[in-house]
Amino acid sequence: MTDAPARQYPDLQDYLSRLDKLDLLYTIDDEINKDKHLHPFVRWSYVSDIEATDRRGFYFTNVTDSNGRKYKGACDVAVGTTAGQEKIYAAALGLDSTVDLSGAVDGRQLREAVAAKWGAAFANPLAPVEISSEDAPVHEVVMTGDDLVGDDKGLASLAIPNNTPGWDTAPYFSTGLWITEDPDTGRVNYSQNRVNIKASDRMNGMWLIQTGGDAHKNWVKYKERGEKMPVALIVGAPPAIQVIGPQKTPGSANDIGFAGGLAGAPMREVKAKTVPLMVPADANIIIEGWIDPTKLEMEAPFGESHGYMSTEEYNHSIEVTAVTKRKHAIITSMISELTPSESGVIKSMGYNGVMLNFLQNTIQCNFVKDVVLYDHLIGVSRFTTIVFEHGTPKTEIWRALRAATILMRSVGKITIGVSEDINPESMEEIWWAVAYRTDLPHDVQINDYQANGHAPKLRGGREWEGQMIIDATTKYPMPPVSLPKQQYMEEAKDLWHKAGLPEIKPVRKWYGYSLGDWCDEWDACAKRAAEGDWLANGVRTARLVDTDQVGGPTAGVPNAHPVVYNESTGNVTYPDSFPVVDDFSTDD
Numbered sequence: 101m102t103d104a105p106a107r108q109y110p111d112l113q114d115y116l117s118r119l120d121k122l123d124l125l126y127t128i129d130d131e132i133n134k135d136k137h138l139h140p141f142v143r144w145s146y147v148s149d150i151e152a153t154d155r156r157g158f159y160f161t162n163v164t165d166s167n168g169r170k171y172k173g174a175c176d177v178a179v180g181t182t183a184g185q186e187k188i189y190a191a192a193l194g195l196d197s198t199v200d201l202s203g204a205v206d207g208r209q210l211r212e213a214v215a216a217k218w219g220a221a222f223a224n225p226l227a228p229v230e231i232s233s234e235d236a237p238v239h240e241v242v243m244t245g246d247d248l249v250g251d252d253k254g255l256a257s258l259a260i261p262n263n264t265p266g267w268d269t270a271p272y273f274s275t276g277l278w279i280t281e282d283p284d285t286g287r288v289n290y291s292q293n294r295v296n297i298k299a300s301d302r303m304n305g306m307w308l309i310q311t312g313g314d315a316h317k318n319w320v321k322y323k324e325r326g327e328k329m330p331v332a333l334i335v336g337a338p339p340a341i342q343v344i345g346p347q348k349t350p351g352s353a354n355d356i357g358f359a360g361g362l363a364g365a366p367m368r369e370v371k372a373k374t375v376p377l378m379v380p381a382d383a384n385i386i387i388e389g390w391i392d393p394t395k396l397e398m399e400a401p402f403g404e405s406h407g408y409m410s411t412e413e414y415n416h417s418i419e420v421t422a423v424t425k426r427k428h429a430i431i432t433s434m435i436s437e438l439t440p441s442e443s444g445v446i447k448s449m450g451y452n453g454v455m456l457n458f459l460q461n462t463i464q465c466n467f468v469k470d471v472v473l474y475d476h477l478i479g480v481s482r483f484t485t486i487v488f489e490h491g492t493p494k495t496e497i498w499r500a501l502r503a504a505t506i507l508m509r510s511v512g513k514i515t516i517g518v519s520e521d522i523n524p525e526s527m528e529e530i531w532w533a534v535a536y537r538t539d540l541p542h543d544v545q546i547n548d549y550q551a552n553g554h555a556p557k558l559r560g561g562r563e564w565e566g567q568m569i570i571d572a573t574t575k576y577p578m579p580p581v582s583l584p585k586q587q588y589m590e591e592a593k594d595l596w597h598k599a600g601l602p603e604i605k606p607v608r609k610w611y612g613y614s615l616g617d618w619c620d621e622w623d624a625c626a627k628r629a630a631e632g633d634w635l636a637n638g639v640r641t642a643r644l645v646d647t648d649q650v651g652g653p654t655a656g657v658p659n660a661h662p663v664v665y666n667e668s669t670g671n672v673t674y675p676d677s678f679p680v681v682d683d684f685s686t687d688d
Contacts, residue, residue, distance in 0.1 A: 146435060233370055293305055455504060
């Protein structure tokens with residue numbers, strides 16, 4: 101044995117132990133069929149009434165298949181362990197060392213921490229270190245040649261699950277990371293794309309052309325050269341590597357360097373056995389092979405993260421030349437398909453961080469407070485909400501809204517700006533803002549030429565989509581939200597608990613707050629009403645006014661010129677030129 105550099109970061113096995121200690125992991129030792137029931141088992145945590153914040157990852161240690169194979173002790177499956185919920189994703193980034201993930205976490209603070217973590221990693225990549233094959237855990241078992249062909253050999257020896265039983269046509273790797281290299285620059289890219297198992301020594305990969313990913317660009321170069329393309333698939337990666345695949349990284353370094361930046365330590369690499377690539381030494385499985393760019397194979401259907409089945413396509417056929425693995429390996433798989441899903445969380449949290457960093461630091465719009473790419477049902481890339489502080493100049497609102505639609509090729513079909521009292525995680529609140537804070541002819545722009553991106557294929561001659569941008573921020577002071585003030589809601593909650601009623605959790609706005617169209621006198625009136633002294637408020641308004649003098653019913657009283665009741669003397673003071681009418685009008 102050589103003196104290999106010690107691993108200074110958690111591998112997948114360490115990470116699962118950390119999730120368990122954080123109470124974010126279920127370990128299932130009951131026998132479960134990977135072809136029929138494993139993914140549906142996990143899916144129930146997304147389609148039932150389990151709160152998103154209560155979801156955990158799943159670690160299956162007793163996997164079987166429909167042919168009677170048993171994988172216990174040789175190959176386990178972990179699902180939902182990269183981004184089963186936001187706290188799990190934060191743990192994968194290593195934020196559990198600085199953020200308390202054991203209890204409730206504020207969503208905005210967590211998104212800010214994620215954005216800062218990614219920003220630091222992009223600014224400070226760490227080059228990997230090479231170790232020998234004999235020191236690499238992923239080379240404990242090496243299968244080449246005849247070891248790849250036949251039942252229970254090669255890919256057939258791995259517990260690869262069906263992702264969407266009843267629709268998918270084969271087991272798929274859904275979290276595998278492709279390693280490809282630019283033959284001109286040598287830059288190495290990691291990309292997460294689906295992988296269809298075709299035989300014990302053959303598989304098929306889909307690299308999405310529509311999003312302009314580097315894996316596809318590298319393939320184009322090999323095709324133009326007339327050369328076969330070396331590839332490797334990482335399965336069961338250390339968490340700092342696993343989160344790289346779905347992320348949009350800068351082109352300033354190899355992707356494994358950004359993983360080192362996330363972990364704060366260089367990743368360990370080892371030379372692949374049969375292809376001229378370096379691979380992560382601490383992965384659980386590496387699958388090596390070659391692509392002939394002149395040939396494609398039919399692949400799919402497969403349940404995709406945009407919420408529809410991807411129908412049969414022609415994609416990349418990979419001739420597998422080696423499978424290397426740990427003796428007891430773990431396959432990571434991802435709940436994707438219709439959101440909410442794990443793929444929705446990982447893309448939303450990752451893209452949120454990149455987008456927030458871009459708006460605040462690249463275009464330097466200091467008025468932006470938060471960004472959320474909404475995932476539930478919609479699927480992340482279609483609906484972006486940007487939160488602005490109150491009073492943001494209209495020019496800055498529109499500068500940020502437009503910029504948000506160009507950072508990533510297919511993100512921003514619908515982009516909405518809201519003020520900071522709106523929760524960008526709540527579609528109800530977002531559309532509440534649209535309903536009451538937009539002047540549609542002036543606050544909505546519809547543009548052409550939006551990339552289709554990751555979505556069902558366009559039909560009927562359509563080559564692109566439209567795009568809608570909405571400014572749903574407050575344009576002027578508005579009345580308070582019509583819910584009891586926080587004080588009274590909290591007091592009532594205490595009474596609820598004392599009455600022995602079931603535990604309650606706020607899921608929407610739960611108390612009222614001012615949006616500017618209010619004054620101290622109206623607060624005083626409300627306080628008197630709450631304390632039972634409402635008759636004094638009747639004294640305050642007892643002086644009647646002529647209908648024609650104010651213009652008719654529903655004429656407004658401006659908050660700057662209220663009638664004031666003196667509680668000490670009982671006197672009422674009227675403003676000059678009473679009655680004063682505000683400048684708002686209403687339909688007849």
